[in-house]
Amino acid sequence: MREIGVHVPERLVEQLDDFQDSRGYVSRSEAGRTILREHLRAEGFWPPEEDDA
Known part of the structure; x- marks a missing residue:
């Protein structure tokens, strides 16, 4: 799993x-x-919908 730093609004x-699971992972x-x-x-950190394969 790759981690990226991005601001997530409250x-x-x-x-x-x-x-979240017991370790705090949402993924x-x-x-x-x-x-x-x-x-x-x-x-802008994720490709457009047609790329969700």
Whole structure:
């Protein structure tokens, strides 16, 4: 898993709290990944939707 440093707004952190595993990783949850992916896409850190393979 690759880690990147990106600012995540407080409102997003509150949403993601529901999807963390016991170690604090959101990435294991599909719903959490979707929230993060949409935020990162909006910030320009994720490719456009057609590249989600």
